[in-house]
Amino acid sequence: MKIGLIAMSGVRVRTRELAELGITLPQFVNRGKVIASLPSLGLLTVAALTPDDVEVAYREIADFDPEADLEPFDLVGISSFAAQIYDAYDLADLYREAGVPVVLGGLHVSMLPDEAAEHADSIVLDGAEGVWPQLVDDFRRGQMQRRYRGLRKDVFKEPNYVVPRFDLLEGRPYNRITVQTSRGCPLNCEFCAASIRITSAFQQKPVDKVVAEIRAALEVSDHAFFEFADDNTFINKKWGKELLKAISPLGITWFTETDISVAEDDELLELMAESGCRQVLCGLESPSAVDLDGIDPTHFKRKRADHYMEAIDRVQRSGITMNGCFVLGLDNHTTEIFQHVKDFVDESGLLEVQVTVQTPFPGTPLYARLKKEGRLLRERYWDRCTLFDVNFQPKHMSVEDLEAGMRWLFQEIYNDCEFTKRRRHYMELAKSRI
16 A cells, blocks of 8 residues: 655745746745755654654655646545645645545645635644554555544644654755644744644643754754744743753754744853754734734734844854845735835844735634725735735735835835844854954
């Protein structure tokens, strides 16, 4: 018996003007390449949950070709981001027409199970932990059910936990390898469409398990750059320090996503730098505190917005670059936001900048609110859930204003001259540490 696990990995901006910008703005294009080149940690976990007597093949499809020959499998499992879900459905339909049963899973499937069930023999909701071995056993007995629901908690506890099948990545060219240290996030930001949507609580992996996974990944790859695939790695500072002390001897370099509060703890920053952290991605969302009203229930970001400049300087002076993330089209944004972001980037000295448009992913509180307010441009727009395509009516500007402002801002910050200027600033900070 052979199971094919297929990750749909291509990300394509749909708005023509933005797609054309990518030709001349390499920093903008590179972000898409980074996303597309990451392995599917979810499917590697599914592979590890598969019984040992079953052969597993891991595949990635960036550019779906409906005319290509289908690789023969006894059972196919497909996972996809929202932006590629239509390709995932098309591939699933082709396999089913060829007589091969299909299982669909992932975040989008969990948020829209009825839609996904139209294209699958079975769907897996939430995590695969707790249900995938049962699904495989049911399939072998000819009794596979239409739906399975995995665990929303205790995913890192025995006997639910497994080490992902990193061996399936051997020989593949990735610019980074992913390891998950936590699932979920206690902040619950309105627009967040990450693992928080398939968990019932914030869950952190025991430190010894994280270390074991990094060692396992290093056995099959000489590329020692890692990404911690978390929503917010260092929201728990005590646990974070234990992790950093444990991974320091491994000699890796790494990147992660976390919140700006890391700047408030000197010991944490020092441990991060010593353990090989090269960059953190922090969701700043907007330069002004008033713009952040309603983003998260605890007002976590709003309370810190007035200190963003100081926090960025503290992080980058520690030897860690920051990728500051901004979301355009928040309800308090007017057309002045584009210049405000540009001015903030110039003044702050951020080395890296990520600018996206607010995106109402299905299953998020943002989607529910905008749908209730009648502000969604279409009922189904999943292929435009790229973080760069506008899918809703902004509150204080037109759709055209938002698109034009975003293009202008990209041209202003994603060019070699501006990046060189930011890099020089960071190098001056680096010299001051010596």
